[in-house]
Amino acid sequence: MTKIGLEIHCQLTHLKSKLFCSCKANYREFEINENICPVCMGLPGSLPRLNQEAVKKATIIAMALNCSTPEKIAFFRKNYFYPDLPKNFQITQLNIYGDTSVGGSGSIMVGDKKIRITRIQLEEDPGRLIYEGSSSKNQITLVDYNRAGTPLVEIVTEPDFESPKQVREFLNILSDLLENLGVSDPSLEGAMRADANVSIEGGNKVEVKNIGSFHDLEKAAHFEITRQNSLHSRDIEIVQETRHWDDKRKITVSSRSKEEDLDYRYFLEGDIPWVTMNDGIVDELKSEMPESINSKKERYISKYTIPVQVSEVLSSDKYYSDLFEQSHNESNAKEIANIITTDLMGLVDTREKRDKSKMTSKHLSDLADSIQSGKISRNSSKNALHEIVKTGKELSQIISELDLGNVSDESELAGIISEVISAEPQAVEQAKSNPQTINYLVGKVMQKTKGKADPTKTLDLLKKQLT
Ligand SMILES: [Zn+2]
Known part of the structure; x- marks a missing residue:
């Protein structure tokens, strides 16, 4: 039987500042090495200060994944040298003094399968290495520290996945969930990264590191299972090792580094006091939790009699469900759900198109009302919607300019x-x-x-x- 476990790193992209200093969390908008300060560069004498919002967001993720929340959380230093890590240690979380990371054990259902979550931890992201030069002879490596110290949540699962397909289903659910919670934007490049542990029946566990996207994670798992099965069928031992995902060649390659936990010389980060998570904070966060995707779906079905499949599509994407919430009323909800899922999704299917779209929630409700009152036909409403997204003009103006009105006389x-x-x-x-x-x-x-x-x-x- 195949067993796959995941370690998923996701950036908390909606925060204002880094995890331990006031530099911007949105490092993407800066020129190289402009979003840095003595704290995130680890200069002598600088002191970290914990971003409370990051703790809250990470705790919200833990609660959404049904994880236990600890009474106190602590931070540890993971010591290692690497050019992208200016401090020579990463501030992260561990559970060596009991459960002190933001989330303890939890679980999430993927279809009928229960996937157990081992823990959720909050940590800082390292900088970014940029490789330049075409051949190995003249290749140079540059470092951009803008990302160093930005908040990252690591979600660790038990080895409960039995196939790459199950991994993909889980990742779809997880990225919708994170987006719905308003904590992370999975569509941003580098916002989600992962490591995977893969083993087959009778073989050793192989860890695949450095997988840069959810899409590649499924591919990496698939490749690794095929590789291990092929070795097994020829009676060759599957070595317990760490491998890296080569995203250009789409294969895993053996890696020389063999750090064990012991090598990191973990110790408590003495510059950051333990944080007490009293019941007041947890209750406050519970009340701030947005409605879950499932509960939205059920509400759309029962309150507006929107078909199950349409409700499912509508509730799972935050962009569309937000639009729906802002535009509908009792009488036009079903029509708006219909416009969004049959016509709008084809027009704004990428982040770029959504950013460019001139459509507002008022446009949507106007359009639905006009279809219902017979002012415009369903057929013509498609053209009108196209024009709305492109120009942002009032619906009435578009109807008269493009002569889209029904023959009502x-x-x-x-x-x-x-x-x-x-x-x-x-x-x-x-x-x-x-x-x-x-x-x-x-x-x-x-x-x-x-x-x-x-x-x-x-x-x-x-x-x-x-x-
Ligand atoms: Zn900084």
Whole structure:
């Protein structure tokens, strides 16, 4: 049986400052090595100060993953030398004096499978290495410390995954959950990284490090299982080792470093006092927790009778569910859910397109109301939505500029129907003897009005004229 365990690092991207200093957490907006200070550079005499918001956000993640929360949390130094780590140690969390990391054991359901969470810890991210030069001879490595000290949450799971597919399902659920909590934006480059432990029946455990995206995590697990199975079938021993994910070649390669926990010489970070998590803080955080994806889904189904599948899609993406929450009322909720999931998702499917979109929640509710009142047909509403996203103009202006309004004048519609009737004598005879074929004539009217007639009204008028 295959066993996979994960260590997932996710950046707390919505925080203002780094974990132990006042430099910006959003390091991406800076020129290289401009977002640094004596604290995150580990200069002598500087002292770290813990970012309380980071502790809160990490605790919220722990609670959402049903983890226990400790009475006190502590920080430790993990000592090692590497160019991206200016202090020569990383401030992180450990559970050597009882449970002192932000989250203890918990679990999350992936379909019918329960995935156990071992712990959740808060730690600082190192800097970023930049490799330049094409061949190994002239390659140089540069270091950008802008990221050093930014807050990172590590989620450690038990080896409960039995397949790469299960890993992917878990990651989808996890990234939706983190986004819904408003703590992390998984679409940002480098926001999610992971290590994986992979073993097959009768083989040793192999640790794959340095996996830079969720997408690659599934691939890395897949590659490793295939590699191990191939060794096993030839009676070659699977060595217990650390391997690195090579994201260019999409393979794992054996790595020479073999640090054990002992090598890191962990000790308590004496510059940061223990934090007491009293019941007041935990209760306060519980009340601040946003509604869960599941509860949103259930509410959409029961309160607005939105179909299960539509509710599922709508609730799992924070961008769409926020839009829905801001725009709907009792009477147009179902219509708005329909517009978002059938038309809008195709128009703003990337972060870039969402940032560019000029659409507001008012546009959405106007559009839904106009469809419901028959001012605009469903068909034409697609064009209107496209224009709204592009220009941000008022819906009424778009309808008149692009001539998208329905043919609402009954005598005008009746005139068009008469024209169709005299042009299609054969179809008229057929409709008289077989009422089901009347749809052909409705279609002709829709064609003539470029889809701007209300189909129900058209059918009514047609029936009247045919009798
Ligand atoms: Zn700093």
